[in-house]
Amino acid sequence: MTDPHFGYIAASYGIAFAVIAGLILWTALDQRAQRRALAELEARSGRRRSGEGLRP
Amino acid sequence: MALLSAVTSLANPSRFAAFAERLTPWLIGVTAVVFAVALYLALVVAPADYQQGETVRIMFIHVPSAWLAMFAYTLMAIASLGVLIWRHPIADVSAKAAAPLGAAFTFLALATGSLWGKPMWGTWWVWDARLTSFLILFIMYLGLMALRSAIEEPSRAAKACAILTLVGSVNIPIIKFSVDWWNTLHQPASVIRAGRPTMDPSILWPLLIAAVAFTLLFTTLHLVGMRTELLRRRARTLRLTAAASAPSALAAEPAE
Numbered sequence: 205m206t207d208p209h210f211g212y213i214a215a216s217y218g219i220a221f222a223v224i225a226g227l228i229l230w231t232a233l234d235q236r237a238q239r240r241a242l243a244e245l246e247a248r249s250g251r252r253r254s255g256e257g258l259r260p
Numbered sequence: 261m262a263l264l265s266a267v268t269s270l271a272n273p274s275r276f277a278a279f280a281e282r283l284t285p286w287l288i289g290v291t292a293v294v295f296a297v298a299l300y301l302a303l304v305v306a307p308a309d310y311q312q313g314e315t316v317r318i319m320f321i322h323v324p325s326a327w328l329a330m331f332a333y334t335l336m337a338i339a340s341l342g343v344l345i346w347r348h349p350i351a352d353v354s355a356k357a358a359a360p361l362g363a364a365f366t367f368l369a370l371a372t373g374s375l376w377g378k379p380m381w382g383t384w385w386v387w388d389a390r391l392t393s394f395l396i397l398f399i400m401y402l403g404l405m406a407l408r409s410a411i412e413e414p415s416r417a418a419k420a421c422a423i424l425t426l427v428g429s430v431n432i433p434i435i436k437f438s439v440d441w442w443n444t445l446h447q448p449a450s451v452i453r454a455g456r457p458t459m460d461p462s463i464l465w466p467l468l469i470a471a472v473a474f475t476l477l478f479t480t481l482h483l484v485g486m487r488t489e490l491l492r493r494r495a496r497t498l499r500l501t502a503a504a505s506a507p508s509a510l511a512a513e514p515a516e
Binding site: 209219224228231246249 | 308313314315317318321322325360361364367368371372375376378379477481484485487488491492494495498499501502
């Protein structure tokens with residue numbers, strides 16, 4: 205690709221990669237944090253889980 | 261009938277979370293494959309445009325991002341009706357999980373639009389109706405997230421956010437038809453329009469595949485986000501229950 209506007213194209217794909225990677229990372233880390241928090245709370249309270257789907 | 265019963269059973273948060281957990285690995289796999297195909301089509305197969313040259317490749321991320329930015333808000337508006345009319349907890353979970361995703365795709369559409377505009381229009385930004393209404397959409401997303409984090413009680417936050425979302429939904433048709441109603445630097449619709457798309461199939465197909473890839477990504481992240489929100493709410497309930505039972509537990513302890 206020897207287009208004179210290569211920089212704009214590369215920057216667009218670079219920003220898209222950064223935003224999407226950031227979203228995926230944030231989503232995964234948030235879920236991990238909530239799973240841990242819930243597991244800790246359930247262990248502390250000695251409660252059984254209310255539903256299969258909300259297993260931490 | 262069986263399908264309807266299966267769908268309505270997902271209204272139960274635990275059943276929905278179990279369904280989301282089972283579906284997520286499959287969605288991740290399909291999304292990765294479709295994204296790889298979309299990137300190959302966008303960067304290798306699609307030809308350069310006869311007027312724009314290689315710059316047209318920005319369209320393959322700009323247009324799907326813009327579509328998803330509006331789709332996410334429309335989803336939130338429908339969920340807001342679910343919150344206000346049926347007071348359904350899953351509706352609020354859906355609206356809350358969609359907001360940061362919608363904000364991210366709106367930002368991406370604005371940023372890539374600006375990077376496309378500079379070489380094609382000679383400017384990074386103009387205050388025309390399409391660009392301005394899209395910037396308002398971004399501000400609406402940020403405002404909704406700020407409002408939600410400012411109200412501690414989830415049911416009050418859900419109601420306030422649902423009302424604000426519905427008020428802001430008037431912006432969606434304005435974004436869509438701004439290029440028809442006003443004289444804008446932004447081009448009119450070339451895919452979703454009355455009549456056939458104005459684009460050549462060699463560029464249209466890669467764009468549609470890219471749109472499917474972005475939509476799959478949104479669906480996957482939204483499902484995971486909804487499940488995370490259900491976990492957060494369950495943890496909050498446990499914390500409140502523990503806090504409420506703490507004084508009675510203390511009272512039950514024998515005095516020294």
